[in-house]
Amino acid sequence: MPEDPDDHGCVIALDVGGTGMKGALLDRGLDPLVTLRRPTPRTAGPGAVVDEIAATLAVLAGRAAARGLTVHRAGVVVPGVVAEDLRTAVHSANLGWRDLPLAALLEARTRLPVTLGHDVRAGGAAECLLGAARGARNVLFVAIGTGIAAAVVCDGRPVRADGHAGELGHVVVEPGGARCACGGRGCLETVASASAVATAFAARSGREGTDAADVAALVARSDRDALAVWDRAADALATALATATTLLAPELIVLGGGLAEAGDLLLGPVRARLADRLTFQRRPGLVRAELGDRAGCLGAGLAAWHDVDSTTAPDPRTTGTGARDR
């Protein structure tokens, strides 16, 4: 991204998750000038969450003002179904809203122009520009946390389908399997999300209070219960990724989110089983995400800068070859 030496401006970037928000002031090179984390008051209801988003944007705007930085725009990304073009948060089971014109609401509260995005698609866009998928034109970015969702990039463009595309976590991998929060049975999320791994381990071993990272550590020590649970999760991931590869033909699959922190402990078995399942399909690389939990926030900043560039009318005083010399 070319940097304008005269531009001391920034954008506000905010990644709103089910438990916490990650905010930042990002310069044109997406370098963070200020960062901030705050809890998401999810249990207080969607109204309280919107209030807290607006308050967090105001705090970040204040930090910018204190440093003499101009805020050009705010980029806010949220989970669930998001229709970027309509600037609407269509649905989030986690945050409890439905058909919320969130960009307009936040603009009215903060007097800042706001770009609304989807957390996983934003994270995928950041990985494509700055992270593990630099240079790839066909990418599947999979975020494995409490839930599982994917961002699809095909022929160099995001595949959105009005915000409904990429629900990899609800591809059925065990027909007739465990009940999913979505109402279905045997969805990938019921087997391979970080929470499913933790729950399955507790149920199998009787050892409570163990999270997915603990299970991964036990896998590394060849704990039998942990290995069985991990094996089933890797198998389910490979099944869903094989199906996604058949339909979407990514060159590169990027695994992010909490469970991918396990690195090769997860990628190794998933890679082997995915290879077993593919026949004629173009074989995708499978790598770990590089940007970690900053991906969503960087993607929010990226979307905000994109809109700054596409909505700013050229200034005749400063644009064009040698315009200032005349």
Next chain:
Amino acid sequence: MPEDPDDHGCVIALDVGGTGMKGALLDRGLDPLVTLRRPTPRTAGPGAVVDEIAATLAVLAGRAAARGLTVHRAGVVVPGVVAEDLRTAVHSANLGWRDLPLAALLEARTRLPVTLGHDVRAGGAAECLLGAARGARNVLFVAIGTGIAAAVVCDGRPVRADGHAGELGHVVVEPGGARCACGGRGCLETVASASAVATAFAARSGREGTDAADVAALVARSDRDALAVWDRAADALATALATATTLLAPELIVLGGGLAEAGDLLLGPVRARLADRLTFQRRPGLVRAELGDRAGCLGAGLAAWHDVDSTTAPDPRTTGTGARDR
């Protein structure tokens, strides 16, 4: 498409299938001025097929000349994996070629500019412009014949992934099921293609020489063997379409190809079972294709006209408001 009254030109459109070719001269409104069908000499090898495509283009060019029509371009669509941008037929198991620069080969033989396309994506584009999916921006067009393939349109644009996307026929619907020609097991094609339906019926009933249309007719008469085979095919289709809906979120699924000729006999049960499998997903409509076996040829013409329009430099004598008056 606006019609230029001065334009007496046409394009050649050719849909090359595993058994036959469908050719036409199409005017700017995609109305056929001449049509022609010839067998594909598949068993004679890929060289013979290319020779026959070139010969068929020459015949159609001759017909155009005889009518005083200018041929602006030829559009040729073929099955398998096709990279439109690279003008290359990447792979067809049926026609036996691999990495064939087919557009360039045909241009050298015919002295006509050639646009290369994929039969099912071309058919899907035709259904989107002229057929069952007019006005829809998120569409899955599924061609069910000897094999099963899909064209994906998302956010109003084709999803190609360099020609590898949309292999719905190889989504696994019966894990560990019957061996597929692709080398996998339990692919949708092994259960729900027209040939799979015919084979399964023969195996179950002992009645040989029955094709998929005959099986459909027996279903309408409540033949027990036919019902069992049909039921399994509808179930498999619903499973694969539910997965595609979860990942791609089409508003509309259009079923084409031979098996879709059965109409509501097929669409009814597939629609009901698809509805059963979806929970939070956006629910797609499910309709039958409108253009029948002309879809591929019309799509070939559409692609050719598209390239005529995008590669023709504007003529200052005939373009612009009132240019001729000056």
